Structures are given as structure tokens and as C-alpha cells.
Amino acid sequence: MEINKNYLYSGSEAVLRWLYPRRCPICGNVVKDKKALACGGCIRQLPYIDDRYCFRCGKQLEDGAEEYCPDCRSRGHLFAAGRSVWIHGGPIGKAVYQFKYGGKREYGLFFAHEMARRWFPFLQANRIQAVIPVPLHKARYRERGYNQAGILAGHVGKLTGLPVYEKCLVRVKNTLPQKMLGGGERQRNLENAFQMADALPASRILLIDDIYTTGATLDWCSAVLLRAGAESVYFCTVTNGIG
Numbered sequence: 001m002e003i004n005k006n007y008l009y010s011g012s013e014a015v016l017r018w019l020y021p022r023r024c025p026i027c028g029n030v031v032k033d034k035k036a037l038a039c040g041g042c043i044r045q046l047p048y049i050d051d052r053y054c055f056r057c058g059k060q061l062e063d064g065a066e067e068y069c070p071d072c073r074s075r076g077h078l079f080a081a082g083r084s085v086w087i088h089g090g091p092i093g094k095a096v097y098q099f100k101y102g103g104k105r106e107y108g109l110f111f112a113h114e115m116a117r118r119w120f121p122f123l124q125a126n127r128i129q130a131v132i133p134v135p136l137h138k139a140r141y142r143e144r145g146y147n148q149a150g151i152l153a154g155h156v157g158k159l160t161g162l163p164v165y166e167k168c169l170v171r172v173k174n175t176l177p178q179k180m181l182g183g184g185e186r187q188r189n190l191e192n193a194f195q196m197a198d199a200l201p202a203s204r205i206l207l208i209d210d211i212y213t214t215g216a217t218l219d220w221c222s223a224v225l226l227r228a229g230a231e232s233v234y235f236c237t238v239t240n241g242i243g
């Protein structure tokens, strides 16, 4: 099985691209190759996570002999496992920032395509049945106009054929960005932040988010889904590292 490449060239995409030539999420220039989502030269320079990654959180490892990163060796997680495409930072970090805060929602297709392309075998091996984006609080949604994780999940769903449930999990607490807080505060910040708003659609779930940092957000979302009866929760993010 392969991902559905036709989605990239579907009718509405083609009209949109004719009106607004696609810009490369990395350098901002118009992408010359009509079938590409970013410039070839830019893509080649990006820090793709190679085959030495933590089996739990997907973080790039220096030493391919290790199975888990120091963080996952020292503590457990509630999600079963997750994978990311790139090491966070530099030009890809900037592109994700633009996608999240700069209104560049169109960058989501490039990110989601790389997620689906790289990790489709991982999704199949784990028999994923449904995709759920990490939700944004409604006040933030109003500010930003979109949930970046929802955009990614929508594209991943179309590319993999998996159903997406955007309204099943909600964020009921308008939390502070985790990076602004210390260790203990981070835990309290996310406590009771998420809730089910709808019945659990399936038992093997894939959560989608933009960046994996400590995994706290994904653990809290997993806790809620597991309590609602999920068998196991996996995740996929664009980047992995310090956000």
C-alpha cells in the first residue's frame, strides 16, 4: 500500500496553485517544479531523522546501538510510540513557526506529505484506525483562525485514507506555552486541559501535532483517550526537539 499521491494534484489544489504559485516553506521562493511541494535543494539540506531514533518518542539518537533516548529510559510515557520527520530547529524550525503563528497554513501540505510518506509503514504496522489532532483552545483558535495540528491531520487523513476526528478531543483549559514554564509548573499547566467531546471513534489512535518536545502534551492527550477506552495511542509530529 502506498499513500494517495493523487490528493496532491486534486482539482481544488490545481486551481489554487494556478492562482497562487506554491512557495517553498523553507526559502519562501516560488517552487519551479509544479509537482513539488518545496525546492529540491532546500529539501536536501533539511535534518531528516535517520534510522537511529528512539523507539518510543522517535527522537534522533547519536548512537544507533541504543533503543531509547535518555528521557524515555528514565521515565515512562502514556503514548505507545511516536515518530517525527525532522530534528527541530534552523530553517525547518522557522518554517514550522511560520505555519503555526505566521498564517502560512499552506505549508501544512508539505509537512503532512513528508509525515505520511516517511511513516506510513509505521502507521500500518501499528494498525492505526483513526487520526485525532492535538486540539487548540477555542480562544486560541479564534486568535489564530486555524488549528495547525488540525490542518496536518486533515492532510495526513487524505494521504493515508485514515478517518480524521477533529472534534472528538477538546482543550478545555487555555494553557500557557510549555516552554515558558518550569518542570512542576508544566505538569500542573496541562492537568485537566483535555477532555473528550465525543465518543471515542476507534481503539487504535494516531495523534497529530506539530512539534514533540517533552511529550507532556501528547501524554495528557493519551491519558484522556486511554481513559475513554482506547487500546493504544501513537503520535506523529513534524519535528522533534526543543521548540
Ligand SMILES: [Zn+2]
Pocket (backbone or CB within 6 Å): 024, 025, 026, 027, 028, 029, 038, 039, 042
Ligand atoms: Zn526553497
Ligand SMILES: [Zn+2]
Pocket (backbone or CB within 6 Å): 054, 055, 056, 057, 058, 059, 068, 069, 070, 071, 072, 073
Ligand atoms: Zn525517547
